[in-house]
Amino acid sequence: xxxxxxxxxxxxxxxxxxxxxxxxxxxxxxxxxxxxxxxxxxxxxxxxxxxxxxxxxxxxxxxxxxxxxxxxxxxxxxxxxxxxxxxxxxxxxxxxxxxxxxxxxxxxxxxxxxxxxxxxxxxxxxxxxxxxxxxxxxxxxxxxxxxxxxxxxxxxxxxxxxxxxxxxxxxxxxxxxxxxxxxxxxxxxxxxxxxxxxxxxx
Numbered sequence: 001x002x003x004x005x006x007x008x009x010x011x012x013x014x015x016x017x018x019x020x021x022x023x024x025x026x027x028x029x030x031x032x033x034x035x036x037x038x039x040x041x042x043x044x045x046x047x048x049x050x051x052x053x054x055x056x057x058x059x060x061x062x063x064x065x066x067x068x069x070x071x072x073x074x075x076x077x078x079x080x081x082x083x084x085x086x087x088x089x090x091x092x093x094x095x096x097x098x099x100x101x102x103x104x105x106x107x108x109x110x111x112x113x114x115x116x117x118x119x120x121x122x123x124x125x126x127x128x129x130x131x132x133x134x135x136x137x138x139x140x141x142x143x144x145x146x147x148x149x150x151x152x153x154x155x156x157x158x159x160x161x162x163x164x165x166x167x168x169x170x171x172x173x174x175x176x177x178x179x180x181x182x183x184x185x186x187x188x189x190x191x192x193x194x195x196x197x198x199x200x201x202x
Contacts, residue, residue: 022060025050029071030078034120035113038068038128065129072132075117076139082116083146095150096166100197103170104190109177118143119174143167169193 028050032041043064044054061067083099090098102108108115118140125133144163151159173193177186 018059021050021052021056025052025057025060025067026070026074029067030075030117031113033068033071034075034115034117038121038124038132041068041071043067065131068128069131069135072117072121072128073135073139075121076136076142078114079116079118080139080142080146083143087146087150092153096147097197099147100166100170100194104173104177104194106190109174109186109190112178116171116174119171119178122171122175140167166197169196 025046029041029046032046032049043057046067047054047057057067061070082102086099086102087095103116112120117136121136125136128136144160144167147166148159148163151162170193173189177189180186180189
């Protein structure tokens with residue numbers, strides 16, 4: 001009996017260690033794809049950054065696309081989590097404005113590897129494997145639902161259309177603010193979008 005119990009405990013420990021290692025790889029990959037894009041993210045680089053050997057990759061994933069799908073899902077989940085935190089920590093009547101301000105802040109523009117995955121990876125999405133596109137699409141739908149619920153609560157009659165417009169504006173503005181090498185133009189994109197929504201709010 002004692003031998004059996006010891007074996008079970010060992011197996012549980014091994015399983016727990018594997019789960020922790022798996023989570024570390026996914027977290028590392030989620031940052032890497034936002035920083036370097038899907039095409040710039042290699043398996044060997046991810047494993048090295050996670051402090052692991054390349055040979056251990058297939059103990060966790062069946063393919064590179066399998067890893068990218070998990071990484072995209074994790075990055076998208078973090079984006080949703082940030083939106084939920086903004087809403088949870090802001091008075092109801094100020095939530096949407098707080099979200100736009102946080103999303104189009106200088107800090108978010110500068111911090112691509114921890115920021116919104118949709119803005120960081122949207123331009124590459126159509127070239128990705130179906131499983132990668134599927135998880136990203138699902139996370140975008142969650143973002144739509146969160147914002148649409150807020151607009152509906154504010155008695156916005158065309159809440160769905162306004163939500164799609166707001167998300168398109170935020171994501172597109174962030175992409176352009178990061179794309180240009182002119183700091184003044186980058187700031188102008190941010191300020192134009194913020195001014196537009198500030199006028200709508202008043």
